Amino acid sequence: MPNTHSISKRTFLKTAGAGVLTSVLPTWRRAAHAAGDAYDLIVIGAGTAGMPAAIFAADRGARVLVIEKSPVLGGTLDRSGGQMSAAGTVFQKRKGIKDTPDAHFEDHMRINHWSSDPMVTRLFVDNAGESLNWLAANGFEVLDNHPVKGAGHEFFTTARYQWGKDNGKSILAVTEPLFRKAMAEGKIDLKLDTGAVDLVQDGTGAVVGVTAESDTGTLTDYMGKNVLLASGGCASNPRMFYDMHGVALASQVAYPYSQGAGFVLGQGAGGFLRYGEKYIGTFGGLLSDDNFPATLEGSFEHHPNIRPPWEIYVNANGERFMCEDNPSIDYRERSLLHQPGERMWVVADQDMIEKAPEWIPRWSKEKFMDSFGSHPMFAKAESLTALAAKVGIPGSMLAGTVKSYNASINEGLPDAFGRQHRPAQLKRGPFYAVRFTAWQLKSFAGLAIDAKLRVIRPDGSHIPGLFGAGEVIGGGATGGNAYTNGSMVTPAVTFGRLVGQRMAVFGT
Ligand SMILES: Cc1cc2nc3c(=O)[nH]c(=O)nc-3n(C[C@H](O)[C@H](O)[C@H](O)COP(=O)(O)OP(=O)(O)OC[C@H]3O[C@@H](n4cnc5c(N)ncnc54)[C@H](O)[C@@H]3O)c2cc1C
Structure with a gap:
């Protein structure tokens, strides 16, 4: 049985946050046109997936309407790394x-421990x-x-990871002119500042329109x-993110x-949500405070090939929990995933503070100190127990952890976690600790779809007329329980393209 999640439209619309979706469900609607004059395709969201869908559908002669909640085109491409992976x-x-x-x-399945959806992954890699x-x-x-x-994530065995100089904006620089050309030719109608708030269904349950x-x-x-x-995922909606993943949204x-508008719309039409359990956080974020979602102010330089660690990492119990110089980012992310609150403290003594390279890229030494x-x-703090008291971890545990770390170096013994780079013991006060936390940039939960990208019901049947592409189908479907390159x-882009390109086939 798939792991399913449920959220009501009422709950969502009450708690959407950021004032983005604040409407109530429609009590009165104006029909834009007669049902007989329907668009071939209505795309909800002019972002990474929606724009290629509209471009390809328009190119093959379809009449297309694009409804976009924000005032601009592009969606997440304005900030995404735009890192893609594809063969051929x-x-x-x-x-x-x-x-x-x-x-x-x-390679993709190896990196995510065979946790992404094999059917979705196959469709993605075959067409990427x-x-x-x-x-x-x-x-x-x-x-x-x-x-x-x-780069940044676990390596492929073949060079297939590629992106443009302006990250996600390099993709938008290509799709936006194509999209605007189709608009100028009268093939795409665009409604900006307009949010989809409901799907129109006929008596059979088929989706036949959108209320915006x-x-x-x-x-x-x-x-x-x-x-x-x-319409993307829900990683800017703290309440929904928690409901879907059981994890507080640490930063926005x-x-x-x-x-998460698409989750609500798809579920309201009979679809269901899955894969929230595939959540994993991004390692080492420096948050502004504990008022979640907090501002992400920086990230600890934890890649041992760039900065071999001098310090030790401890959890909320004051214990070490991982090998700090393990070269696998997946190992580091997975180690933090299992710690209370997905948080850790990087602990150093005065010598380390003076001698070790900078902790947080782009932070001056002055700002750091x-x-x-x-x-x-x-x-x-002057002592380890006082330091532990300040950060709220058990002082005796922290002192014991440091003592055994120092002893293994002193006695020439192997490190308990297999760490190789141990340039110094933590001996000279004052002692220092900085808390780093897992953070999130995408949602893992999403609507269940079939191999034709049709939104499906819990019994596996598809909802006629309804498709999903992009983060609305869940990062867990495409990337699994890992940060799999370009996933x-x-x-x-690929699934948007396929929906637009194969509308005649998928639409049947
Ligand atoms: C900082 C950052 C870096 C990233 N880097 C990478 C990376 O390098 N590689 C990678 O593979 N992934 C990366 N990701 C993830 C990836 O960028 C996103 O998952 C992907 O761009 C989402 O595409 P999408 O089409 O689903 O959503 P979007 O591109 O966000 O498009 C959704 C659109 O729908 C609109 N919308 C929302 N609600 C409604 C509504 N009710 N009605 C109408 N319109 C609506 C939105 O305004 C938006 O324009 C990154 C994400 C972030 C935040």
């Missing part, structure tokens, strides 16, 4: 890299190359040394033969309009 791209070919979707599939080649044919270019095997609310509060029914939910890094007197995540943007 022109960028690989010109570097002589041989690659196949099968090899991509194996064509998506990048389409972007390339329209002017998209990757960074000089790309494709690469990896303009920024002035006017409710309109738009009729459509097919509707694509491409995602697009403000990622409020001043923070020990002013920042709620920073603490300094959000690539499938978003």
Whole structure:
């Protein structure tokens, strides 16, 4: 049985946050046009997935309406790393890299411990190359040394990880002109500042339109033969994020309009949500405070190939819990996942503070040192017990942890966690601790879909006329319980493209 989640429209609309979705359900609607004059495709959300869907559908002669809640095009592409992974791209070919979707599939599943949805992953890797080649044919270019095997996340065995110089904006720089051209040719109608608030269904349950609310509060029914939910995830909606994943949203890094509207719409039409249990946090965030979602002010430089660690990491019990210089980012993320509150303290003594390289990229030494007197995540004390008291962890445990760490170095014994880089003991006060926490940029839960990207009901049957693409189908579906390279943007562009391109096939 899939793990399902449930949220009511009423709850969602009351708690959507950030004032993005504040309407009540429609009590009166104005029909934009007669049902017989329906659009071929209505796309909800003009972002990473929605724009390619509209472009491809328009290109093959469909009449397309795009409803976008925000005042602009692009969605999360304004801040996304835009890192993509695909096999068989022109960028690989010109570097002589041989690659196949099968090899991509194996590598992808290895990295996420076979936790992404195999059907969704297969659909993604089989079609990803064509998506990048389409972007390339329209002017998209990757960074000089790309494709690469990896960066920031676990490495592939083949160089298939690639992105543009302006990150997500490099993709928008290609899709926006294509989208606007189709608009100018009368193939796409666009409603900005307009949010989808309900789906119109006929007596059989088929989706036949969208109720949308303009920024002035006017409710309109738009009729459509097919509707694509491409409204993103819920990583800017703390209440929903918690309901879906059982985890507090530590920081709000995602697009403000990622409020989970598509989850509510899809579920209201008979669909269901799954994969929230695949959640895993991003390692080492420095939060402004404990008022979640807090501001993400920086990140600890934890990659041992860039900065071998001098300090030790301890959990809320004052214990070490991982090998600080393990080269696998997946190992580090997974180790923190199982700690109380997904938080850890990086602990150092005075010698380490003086000699070790900078902890937080782009922070000056002065700002870093001043923070020990002013920042709620920073603490300094003359003894380890006093330091522990300041940060709220058991003092005797911290003192014991440091004692055994020092003793193993002193006695030339192997480290309890297999750590290799142990340049110094923690001996000379004052002692220092900074708290780093797991943070989130995407949601893992999403609507269940089938191999034709149709939203499905709990019994496996599809809801006629309703499709999903992008984060609305869940980061857990495409990336699994891991940060698998390019597993959000690539499938978003790809699945949007497939829905637009194959509307005639999928629509049946
Ligand atoms: C900082 C950051 C970095 C990232 N880096 C990467 C990366 O390098 N590689 C990767 O693979 N993934 C990355 N991701 C994740 C990835 O960017 C997103 O998962 C992906 O862009 C989401 O695409 P989408 O089309 O589902 O949503 P979006 O691109 O967010 O589009 C959804 C659109 O729907 C609109 N909308 C919302 N509600 C409604 C409504 N009710 N009615 C109408 N419109 C609505 C929104 O305004 C938005 O324009 C990153 C995410 C973040 C936040």
